[in-house]
Amino acid sequence: MIDWDDAFSNMGYVPDAKDLPEQWAREAAAFREAAKRDNRLAADIAYGKGPRERMDIFAPQGVSAGLMVFVHGGYWRMFDKSSWSHLAAGCVARGWTVALPSYPLAPEARISEITQAIARAVTTAAERVPGPLRLAGHSAGGHLVARMMCAGALPEDVAARLARVVSISGLHQLGPLVATQMNDTLRLTGEEAEAESPATLEPLKTVHLTAWVGAQERPEFLRQTRLIEEVWGLRGADVSAVYDPGHHHFSVIEALTRPDSPLTDEILR
Numbered sequence: 001m002i003d004w005d006d007a008f009s010n011m012g013y014v015p016d017a018k019d020l021p022e023q024w025a026r027e028a029a030a031f032r033e034a035a036k037r038d039n040r041l042a043a044d045i046a047y048g049k050g051p052r053e054r055m056d057i058f059a060p061q062g063v064s065a066g067l068m069v070f071v072h073g074g075y076w077r078m079f080d081k082s083s084w085s086h087l088a089a090g091c092v093a094r095g096w097t098v099a100l101p102s103y104p105l106a107p108e109a110r111i112s113e114i115t116q117a118i119a120r121a122v123t124t125a126a127e128r129v130p131g132p133l134r135l136a137g138h139s140a141g142g143h144l145v146a147r148m149m150c151a152g153a154l155p156e157d158v159a160a161r162l163a164r165v166v167s168i169s170g171l172h173q174l175g176p177l178v179a180t181q182m183n184d185t186l187r188l189t190g191e192e193a194e195a196e197s198p199a200t201l202e203p204l205k206t207v208h209l210t211a212w213v214g215a216q217e218r219p220e221f222l223r224q225t226r227l228i229e230e231v232w233g234l235r236g237a238d239v240s241a242v243y244d245p246g247h248h249h250f251s252v253i254e255a256l257t258r259p260d261s262p263l264t265d266e267i268l269r
Contacts, residue, residue, distance in 0.1 A: 004179040007220040008075075010139075010249040020250055021083065027257075028085035032056070035085075040092075047101065047124035048117060055101035055121055056081050057128065058088045065095040066131035068267060069122050070256070073139025073169075076114055077106050077185050086257055093259035094268055096134075099125035103144075106186045111174070111196050118144045119153055126158045133161040136267050138253050142170020142211075146198040146228065149207045159204060166210045166267050169221050169249050172228040173199045176220070199227055203237040210240050210266050214247030221249065242266070 011017040035041035035058050042057040068091045072084045080102035088098035101121035103114050126133055137145035146167045147153055154162065174193040177183055194200055203209065209232065213225040222243070229241040244252050244263070255261035 002176075004176050005181050007176070007218060008180060008182070010218060013218060014248050014250055017250065021079075024083045024086075028083050028087075031086040031089060032082075045124070045128070047121045050104050050117070052080065052102045052104050053117055053120065054081070055099050055125065056085060057125065058085070058092050058098045058100075060092045060095045060097060062095065064097040064129060064131060066097070066133065067099065067125055067129040068096050068134040068136065069099045069101070069125055069145075071101065071103075071118055071121075071135070071137035071141035071144045073137070073141045074105075075182055075186075076109075076111055076140045077182065087253060089257045090255070090259045090261060090264035091134075091268060094264065096268065097129045099129070101125075110187060110192065112192055115144060115147050115153070115196060119148065122148060123155055123158050126161060131161075132163055133158070134164050134166075134267050135162065136166040136168060136256070137170065138168045139249070140171060142167035143172065143174070143196075143198065146170055146172055146209065147196065147201075149204045149209060150198055150201040151204060159207075162204070162207050164208050164210070164267060164269075166212055166263070167228070168212045168253055168263070169214065169217060170211060170224065170228070171221075172211070172224050173197045199231045203232045203235060203239070205236055205238065208238040208240070210242060212242045212244060212252070212263060212266065214249060214252035215243040215245045216248045217252070218249065 040059045081100040135145040211225040232239045255263035
């Protein structure tokens, strides 16, 4: 029998992982302060009525080339936008505007409700920033951005601007989570897991999905990456997968801070 709690345990398999949240918060705060000084941060923009339905928008110097929305992870239970501001650095340096939303968390919100919140966030950001649209997300955020390229998730005019989605270490089949201890918080039923799994839904054929994962991640995350590439590929979607050598679940997103990294290139190309 598969131990699903172990399968989804990332902190337990990365040395010194307990120190990472404090490091992320420091780096994010430093990036936000620099953006404030340069008058390039619009903070706490409301996209809904809930207290966590707020986003930060970082503008580049000069005319914006378009909008990238980054959705953070944390198993739909943890973190907010303030821990991840620095991950906007690479795309901002390339001339793109980057929006980072917080969103309601479990157990107060179900995953289906979080999906709807992210659709509102993307729509609100797209109303503020013209031009082409890209989405990227990490872990649970990878699930959420993949859900945005499922048929009917976004308004038609917003979906028409969406060209690329990058799900980084994303979760694309939620059924196994029903068997984990974290489901005491997520409250996933079998029916909701099926309805919210990108792998069971119809992808937009006009959008390219890259499933990007660290090659040293837990086997379940490698499986989830293979799964979406295979299943959506069979449905005629434009999909590819990248297994980033030398990276685990947390180091794989560090490349977003660099404008010349392969991950930043993949989002913007």
